Amino acid sequence: MKKNILIHIFMLLVCGLLFSNIITVDQTGAGDFLSIQEGINSAVDADTVLVHPGTYFENIDFIGKNITVSSLFLTTQEEDYVNETIINGNQNGSCVRIMSGEDSTTVLCGFTITNGSGSPWYEGCPSHGGAILFMDSQTSIIACNIFGNYAEIGGGIFCRNSQITLSDVDIIGNYADGGGGISTREYSEIYFDQNNLCNIYLNYAGRGCEILKAYSSPAMEVYVDTFTVFEPDAYFIMSTDTFAEPLNDVTMHIQNAKLTPINSDLYVATDGDNNNNGLTEDEPLATLNYALSLVKSDSLHPNTIHIKNGTYSRSLNNNFFPLCTRGYVSLIGESMDNTILDAEDLAMHLFNYHSAINYTIKNITFTHGNGENSFAACMFVNVRSRPNNFINIEDVIITDFTCTGRRLLELYNVDIYMNNVISLNNHSPTLRPSSSNQPEIDILIENSKFCNNDHDPSNGTVYQMLLGDSSFNPKNATLINCEITDNNSYQSEYPVRCSGIYVKYNVELTIINCTIGNNTSPNSGGPIVISSEGSGSSINIYNSVLYGDSPSEIYIDNEYSDNPASVTIQNSLVDGGCEGIQNVHTWNEVYWLDGNLDTDPLWQNEGEFPYMLTENSPCIDTGTLDLPDGIILPEFDLAGNPRISGDTIDMGAYEYQDSVVSQDIEIPINKTDINCYPNPFNPTTNIKLKLSESGIIKLKIYNLKGQVIRTILDAYASKGLLNIVWNGEDDFGRKVSSGQYFVRLEQNGNVIISKVLCLK
Numbered sequence: 001m002k003k004n005i006l007i008h009i010f011m012l013l014v015c016g017l018l019f020s021n022i023i024t025v026d027q028t029g030a031g032d033f034l035s036i037q038e039g040i041n042s043a044v045d046a047d048t049v050l051v052h053p054g055t056y057f058e059n060i061d062f063i064g065k066n067i068t069v070s071s072l073f074l075t076t077q078e079e080d081y082v083n084e085t086i087i088n089g090n091q092n093g094s095c096v097r098i099m100s101g102e103d104s105t106t107v108l109c110g111f112t113i114t115n116g117s118g119s120p121w122y123e124g125c126p127s128h129g130g131a132i133l134f135m136d137s138q139t140s141i142i143a144c145n146i147f148g149n150y151a152e153i154g155g156g157i158f159c160r161n162s163q164i165t166l167s168d169v170d171i172i173g174n175y176a177d178g179g180g181g182i183s184t185r186e187y188s189e190i191y192f193d194q195n196n197l198c199n200i201y202l203n204y205a206g207r208g209c210e211i212l213k214a215y216s217s218p219a220m221e222v223y224v225d226t227f228t229v230f231e232p233d234a235y236f237i238m239s240t241d242t243f244a245e246p247l248n249d250v251t252m253h254i255q256n257a258k259l260t261p262i263n264s265d266l267y268v269a270t271d272g273d274n275n276n277n278g279l280t281e282d283e284p285l286a287t288l289n290y291a292l293s294l295v296k297s298d299s300l301h302p303n304t305i306h307i308k309n310g311t312y313s314r315s316l317n318n319n320f321f322p323l324c325t326r327g328y329v330s331l332i333g334e335s336m337d338n339t340i341l342d343a344e345d346l347a348m349h350l351f352n353y354h355s356a357i358n359y360t361i362k363n364i365t366f367t368h369g370n371g372e373n374s375f376a377a378c379m380f381v382n383v384r385s386r387p388n389n390f391i392n393i394e395d396v397i398i399t400d401f402t403c404t405g406r407r408l409l410e411l412y413n414v415d416i417y418m419n420n421v422i423s424l425n426n427h428s429p430t431l432r433p434s435s436s437n438q439p440e441i442d443i444l445i446e447n448s449k450f451c452n453n454d455h456d457p458s459n460g461t462v463y464q465m466l467l468g469d470s471s472f473n474p475k476n477a478t479l480i481n482c483e484i485t486d487n488n489s490y491q492s493e494y495p496v497r498c499s500g501i502y503v504k505y506n507v508e509l510t511i512i513n514c515t516i517g518n519n520t521s522p523n524s525g526g527p528i529v530i531s532s533e534g535s536g537s538s539i540n541i542y543n544s545v546l547y548g549d550s551p552s553e554i555y556i557d558n559e560y561s562d563n564p565a566s567v568t569i570q571n572s573l574v575d576g577g578c579e580g581i582q583n584v585h586t587w588n589e590v591y592w593l594d595g596n597l598d599t600d601p602l603w604q605n606e607g608e609f610p611y612m613l614t615e616n617s618p619c620i621d622t623g624t625l626d627l628p629d630g631i632i633l634p635e636f637d638l639a640g641n642p643r644i645s646g647d648t649i650d651m652g653a654y655e656y657q658d659s660v661v662s663q664d665i666e667i668p669i670n671k672t673d674i675n676c677y678p679n680p681f682n683p684t685t686n687i688k689l690k691l692s693e694s695g696i697i698k699l700k701i702y703n704l705k706g707q708v709i710r711t712i713l714d715a716y717a718s719k720g721l722l723n724i725v726w727n728g729e730d731d732f733g734r735k736v737s738s739g740q741y742f743v744r745l746e747q748n749g750n751v752i753i754s755k756v757l758c759l760k
Contacts, residue, residue: 020068026052036060036069036087043067046105050074053084059093059116062137064100073110073143082110082143089116089131095149099135104163108132109142118151118176121160126373127151128183129158130174140165142196147173150320152373154183154212155203161186167193171200175289175320177347177374178238179212180205188217194253197225201258204289206322206351206380208238211250215241219249226256228293234355235297235326244353244384261296265303270310270317281308287319288312288331288341295329299356302328302680302738302759307364309338314346321347321369322380327356330759333363336395336420343369345402350379357383357414360392360680360759367399371406377428382412384437390415390757392680401426407466413438417679421448429455433477434469443467443477447634450500454488463489463529468504468537478510481634481643483653485611489521496557499549500527503565507537510628511544513643515611515653517603518548524582526552534558534565541568543623545601545652547575554581561587571595571624573651595624601652609639612654619651629671632688672752674745680757681728683735687712687743689722695748701726702742709736717747728758 024031025039031052033039037060039049048068062069071085072078089095095116096108118127121135130149132141134157141164146156155176157164171181180203184190192198200222203210210228213220220239228236232252239247264279268291272284278291285291291305312319321343325331331350333339343349345368350361361379371377378398383389391414398408398421408426412434423430430450435441453464464487467477479501489497499519503509511528519527527549530537535558546553553574558565567581570593574580577598581590602617604610613619625648627633637643637655646658673690691697697717701710709730726743728736736758743754 021047023047023049024052025049027054027056028052040065040067040069048074051085051111053081055086055088057088057090059089059095059097060087061097062100062102062106064102066103066105068107068109070107071110079143082145083112085110086112086114088114089149091115091117093117094119094129094131094133094151096132097129098137098139099133100137102137102139104138104140106137106139107142108139108144110144112145112147114146114148116149116151118154118158126153126177128153128160130155130176132157134159134162134164134188136161138163140167141169143168145170145172149174150176152177153179155180155205157182159184159188159190161188163189163191165191165193166198168196169198171198171203173202175204177206177322179208181210183208183212184217185214186216188214190220192221192223194223197223197255199226200224201226201228202290202293204293204320204324206324206348207353209236209293209324211237213237213239213250215239215247219251221251221253223253224255226258227252227254228258229261230254230257233297235292235324238353244382259294262294263296263298263301263303265306266291266295267306267308269308270312281306284308286317288323289320292323292326292329295326297326297328297356299328299358300737300739302330302358302757304330304332304759307331307333307339309334311340311342313342313344315344321349322351323349325350325352325359328358330360330362331364332360336363336365336397339363340365340367342367345370348374348376348378348380351375352381355383356386357381357389357391358757360394361396362392362394363396365397365399367401369401369408371428374406376408376410377401377406378408380410381414382410383414384412386413387438389413390417392417393421394419396420397422397424398430399424399426401428407432412436413441415441416443418445419447421445423450424452426453427455428453429466430464432466433475435473435475436469438473440474440476443475444480445478445482446480447482447638449483449638450487451483452486454490463498463500463502465501466504467501467509468507468534473506475507477507478512478631479514480512480631481638481653482514483611483638484514484516484527485518487519487527489525496529496531496555497521497523497525498527498529499525501529503530503537503539504533505535505537507534509537509539510631511539511541512627512631513543513623513633513649513651513653514545516544516546516549516553517611520550524551524555526550526555526582528553529555530558530565530567530588532557532559535560535563537565539567540628541572542570542627543649543651544572545619547573547601549575552576552580552582556581556583556585556588556590558585558588561585564588566591569593569596571622571651573597573599573601573619595622597622609654611652612639613650613652613656615656617656620656621647621650623649623651625649629690630673630675632675632677672745672747672750674743674752674754676743676754676756680759682759683728685726685728685756687724687726689724689745691717691719691722691747693748694718698746699724700744702744704740709741
């Protein structure tokens with residue numbers, strides 16, 4: 001049937017040849033011209049430019065002419081001519097541009113179109129349409145192979161304010177930041193021939209791997225012979241409204257699928273092969289893109305892509321960035337120092353927009369990302385109004401980013417847990433979380449270092465880490481055991497600069513055992529700033545060292561007198577003391593409590609850990625263990641030494657190591673609480689109970705259906721700390737499946753519930 005329909009189209013086109021001028025292009029010199037563009041330049045409306053076999057390293061433009069450009073497939077119907085007549089864009093822009101009002105008589109037929117890099121459709125905009133860029137035109141594309149092209153938007157085809165028909169077109173193996181196969185914008189329609197079916201598969205992008213459709217384009221109905229999978233989700237097809245909420249207005253008619261999704265962990269290695277099954281370390285896949293397309297996203301059965309040591313990049317092994325991450329699919333490297341994702345200053349690394357998250361990124365070094373014309377330099381996540389989403393980032397290094405204009409991590413509307421994250425030697429701000437579409441978010445950053453970073457003042461950012469946004473939704477942030485040192489904020493038109501943490505609306509920030517030093521900002525500012533938009537925000541600082549920062553340690557500039565901000569400091573060393581804190585407005589409060597110091601902390605100032613304390617440091621044994629409810633101190637300091645040594649805890653992120661480590665330090669407990677770590681877990685998690693009173697306690701695990709699957713404890717317990725290990729089994733000794741569970745503690749009529757996630 002398909003062949004008969006093609007013959008029908010062929011006959012119509014051949015009839016057209018009888019009434020048009022035929023211009024031949026042949027690289028051997030036997031035709032009218034040697035290049036396709038020369039043929040187009042000499043043509044007039046209704047002419048046909050007939051191209052003989054060969055590879056044409058060109059970037060052709062129809063320049064408003066309503067003509068047919070075709071290989072000898074047009075006159076012979078021999079499919080070999082499609083493969084033998086190649087338009088190679090030579091990474092010099094779009095291979096084909098049809099963007100000057102061409103009408104519906106315009107036809108492109110019978111070519112292989114490859115190696116395009118897209119073109120801007122106005123000065124300074126990102127590249128669009130790696131293979132073909134359509135604007136303000138109506139065109140039919142017939143019997144073309146489109147593969148191996150790249151653009152920032154629309155790796156294969158980009159269509160703006162145009163109507164195009166695709167007949168027997170293969171769009172395979174193209175990649176983009178957005179819309180790996182096809183991207184539409186404004187009022188654009190794509191008609192898929194229902195008889196001469198297209199193939200669209202294994203294209204890659206940070207959003208919309210196969211299709212990215214703009215809200216302004218009408219609903220799309222796609223007819224294909226082969227698509228990547230039978231049931232594509234938002235990873236493959238993205239269509240959103242003006243608020244970036246899913247429209248679900250792309251209807252798919254798929255006869256065959258290239259891949260069968262695998263609901264299991266997968267393995268990737270630099271010496272892998274995408275023909276392997278990917279199910280074991282001995283049969284790894286070759287690329288992360290392929291693994292992400294193959295793995296199944298399943299909330300009831302979270303999966304992990306395991307990444308072997310090695311460097312993964314576009315030039316080395318065809319790993320294209322950004323990767324479009326998938327909900328409930330974690331990326332875990334073999335080791336944080338030796339599993340390296342190198343974006344080669346071409347793109348950001350990871351992207352996830354308005355789909356579920358709930359995954360872990362672990363044991364990876366991210367380097368050489370680029371956020372120009374993008375959403376972030378390293379990682380962008382935004383689930384918008386989807387509730388109950390989190391992201392865990394553990395044992396990760398982010399280094400050597402030289403981009404401008406974007407933060408490294410833009411993480412919106414998700415709860416964030418960061419542990420052992422090192423941001424080092426970057427020319428970009430590090431972190432910007434947001435809760436504009438969520439009623440509240442929680443951020444916990446532990447055992448992490450933000451060192452020797454700066455940023456370009458031309459991009460308008462004034463901070464290294466932004467907490468808060470223009471919404472008044474609460475943000476609860478806690479930093480424990482972190483180092484923020486040697487960061488620089490350059491001079492700019494903004495009067496207040498921040499070399500560390502910049503706080504806006506309605507943030508409750510708790511800083512415990514952190515070392516903040518030798519950061520510099522011009523004009524006003526410092527490493528901790530409550531901005532002019534810091535309405536209702538509060539900062540509570542315990543056991544921390546703030547020293548050697550310029551021009552001050554803490555700067556408070558909240559302009560909302562009806563909703564003042566506050567800073568509370570206890571058992572901490574602050575250079576300049578209470579008087580050195582710059583409080584611009586009288587309505588904002590500074591609470592200088594007991595145990596604070598204003599003196600030199602006597603850091604080591606050399607070696608692997610220059611901010612460790614020396615033996616005569618005034619910070620030794622001067623901290624407090626009377627900490628806010630729910631705080632669980634880490635077992636080790638930033639150097640890997642026991643967190644408590646000597647009589648009590650020290651100030652700062654590094655504990656001076658006495659010869660004797662104290663084992664029995666009484667920690668005051670004023671409120672009963674639960675803390676589970678690790679979370680997510682596999683196969684066990686520690687359930688740490690802080691009991692503020694004695695009595696009968698009942699500790700049970702519930703599944704999402706509200707069913708009790710495990711009773712861990714039903715007994716009397718004394719006031720204090722209690723640590724219980726759950727081995728991930730139910731009451732019958734069966735391992736529980738991946739998914740979310742609830743830990744329920746009942747004592748003396750009071751109930752506390754904590755969520756844990758099992759990831760396998």
